[in-house]
Amino acid sequence: NAGVTQTPKFQVLKTGQSMTLQCAQDMNHNSMYWYRQDPGMGLRLIYYSASEGTTDKGEVPNGYNVSRLNKREFSLRLESAAPSQTSVYFCASSDPGRSSEKLFFGSGTQLSVL
Amino acid sequence: GENVEQHPSTLSVQEGDSAVIKCTYSDSASNYFPWYKQELGKRPQLIIDIRSNVGEKKDQRIAVTLNKTAKHFSLHITETQPEDSAVYFCAAILISGGYQKVTFGIGTKLQVIP
Numbered sequence: 265n266a267g268v269t270q271t272p273k274f275q276v277l278k279t280g281q282s283m284t285l286q287c288a289q290d291m292n293h294n295s296m297y298w299y300r301q302d303p304g305m306g307l308r309l310i311y312y313s314a315s316e317g318t319t320d321k322g323e324v325p326n327g328y329n330v331s332r333l334n335k336r337e338f339s340l341r342l343e344s345a346a347p348s349q350t351s352v353y354f355c356a357s358s359d360p361g362r363s364s365e366k367l368f369f370g371s372g373t374q375l376s377v378l
Numbered sequence: 379g380e381n382v383e384q385h386p387s388t389l390s391v392q393e394g395d396s397a398v399i400k401c402t403y404s405d406s407a408s409n410y411f412p413w414y415k416q417e418l419g420k421r422p423q424l425i426i427d428i429r430s431n432v433g434e435k436k437d438q439r440i441a442v443t444l445n446k447t448a449k450h451f452s453l454h455i456t457e458t459q460p461e462d463s464a465v466y467f468c469a470a471i472l473i474s475g476g477y478q479k480v481t482f483g484i485g486t487k488l489q490v491i492p
Contacts, residue, residue, distance in 0.1 A: 295478060304387075305424070306467060306484035307463065346400040350403055354421065360478035365410055365471065 266290055270355045272368035277345045277377045284338040286372050287355030296338035297322075297367070298330060299333050300351040307354065313338055345377045379472025380405040382470050390456050392491050398488045400469035408470040408481075411444060411451045416465045416485075425466075426453070439487040458490045 270287045277283055298310040309322030311330040318329050319350065327329060327349060329341045338357075355370040381404040391397050401411075412427035416424040428435045428442045428451065434444050439458075455462055467484040 294476060297480070304484065306384075307482040309480065313450050358478055360473045361476045365478060366424050366427065367414075367422075367469075368414065369423070371421050 268355055268368050270353075270369040270373055272373060273374065274374050275307075275376070277342075279346060279347050279377060283345065283375075285353055285355070285375075286337070287339065287370055288337045289323070289355075289357040290333070290336065290365075290367070291357060291359070291364075291368065293294075293357040293359040293364070293368075294335070295333065295360060297334065297356040298328075298338070298340045299354045299356065300324065301354060301372075302351050308367055310340065310353075316351050345375075347377045349375065350377045351375060380408060380470055380472070380479065380481040382468060382481045382483045384468050384486060386486060388487045389450050390489045390491060393458060393460060395457055395458055396454065397455045397462070397488055398491075399453045399466055399468070399481050399488070400450060401452070401470070402448075403470035403481070404449065404468070405470065405472065406449060407444075408472050410471040410473050411442070412469050412471065413440075413442060413453050414467040414469070416467065418464075422467060455488075458488075460490050463488055463490045 267287045291305045294315045297312040299307045313319045313332040316335045353373045384401045409430040414422035415425045416422040441454045465485045472479045
């Protein structure tokens, strides 16, 4: 039982490049989330998926797209990276109203956009 | 939407002293209040949580109190140890059926001085 697994751990991009951050959970959770963490700003929600087949914008969705590929996997895509997207990204999952409302986080992706 | 304010942003205490971190929230519908600890370079991990129908919860050296009327909740760490040094995040969560809306505070950096 690995919990929430996200890849890669580190990534450096040039402005305008694209990339996809991958996230998978093995806890059979319905809900999955993508957060970014910046100094002094806490954890801000980018997108979330309340259940398989649904996705919704969070607090800071501009410049990102997501795909809930199946119940286990939720990916985050940067189509044209910008320096403002330099951040640490965390995927998380939970199962509110069912097995667990607690958020379980992945180990994070440190992204630098030059 | 929900707004969570967390104070202080930094806190230094001597080993063995107590530490208190406070959060206020704006949405009276929020019904679940977890606290996360994030060590440097690591993922946030849940350390204690409280539901809106409970006023206080304790787990060894950590405790959380909730005042629903005033819409604030606090984390108390007693007999602090150097390994308590980390960033602590509060969150106010609205859980309704299978839906979960999470708002984090900006975090408190706690330093325990040996």
